[in-house]
Amino acid sequence: MIAPTLKVLSRAPDNNQLSNNTIKPYLLLQNAGTTPIPYNTITLRYWLTTENTIPLLFQKNYVAIGQGNLYLRYVPLSPARQGATGYIEYSFNAGAGSLAPNGDSGPLEVQTSKQDYSNFVQSDDYSYINNNSYTLNARITAYQNGVIFYGTEPMASGSTRAAAPEAGSQLTVKVLGNPVVGSSAEIEISGVMGQVVQVKLIDMQGKTVYAHSIKDARSVERVNLPLGNAQGLLLLDVSTTTQRQLVKLLRP
The missing domain is CATH 2.60.40.1930 (Macroglobulin (MG2) domain)
Structure with missing residues (x-):
């Protein structure tokens, strides 16, 4: 069953440093409903541009539900979308339990760098917003059992048009x-x-x-x-x- 009451919030602890060799997409989940939601049915996508094809490295700074219960991976897109050459996927194992009704996950504080530590440019990242406190972010998408239930995915890039403009x-x-x-x-x-x-x-x-x-x-x-x-x-x-x-x- 899809859980429309689950929301995704984010914060950016980088003081609006739009060009940096490390980005910190800190997320938090809220369940405004009356039914527990098993974490292992949920996946999240943080959409971004990586500027190149250098592999990404992840570090879990603080995960309230336990670092071992959170999985991270980067999924490249072909073709790219508006504001995204790929996305960071957050997923969970059964050991995380369930997100309680009227509760939240606590912080999911992770950071990402490139294998060669070259800079990211966050100004064109679809999911990036500059806010110091956790705020609802409809450009981070959430799925339950593969079905989207929160947020809006980025549009297809104009480069996918059938014919180039004059x-x-x-x-x-x-x-x-x-x-x-x-x-x-x-x-x-x-x-x-x-x-x-x-x-x-x-x-x-x-x-x-x-x-x-x-x-x-x-x-x-x-x-x-x-x-x-x-x-x-x-x-x-x-x-x-x-x-x-x-x-x-x-x-x-």
Whole structure:
């Protein structure tokens, strides 16, 4: 049975160091339901870009349910997706027991480095958000018995299109000022003249903050996005029928 009441939270203890030879995707699971969830039915995916094909090394700094009960591996993707050349998979053995109703797993604090200790660049990692305390993160996906029940997987990369766009027709999205200061963000969209363009601004809980549709795009379109009360890292999703761009937007 799928457990929709289970949530995934993450925190980044790296003080916004977006380029480092070690990354620390610290996770925590919550069970808001009334039924225990066996850990060995759960897998998690932290989606990231590794910049190259160097093998990854894992270290378990602190695992509240026992280090021996947590397994880690890196799974490369072919083809890559938007913001991900692969994912780190978290899985558990039966010795971990069950996640109690209205309880949490305690911290799953792990760190990852490359075998040659070259740098990661986290700014384009799909699952990365910069927050010092545990916060719901809908871009980390969770599965029970192989069926997704939390989060949203990254979209397929634009490089998987059947045909390459003509010269000068590549979708380009620019945020005019990032981090954003003020109550709105201004973006510039080009390369989609005559097409229908969908613009969405999404927060880290997967909620749409603002949506806008352009019916017949000009060569360059400027769109003002009201931010409301949204703060922190936001995901800007701009798409046509054939192309898509995802851009991280920061509002301190």
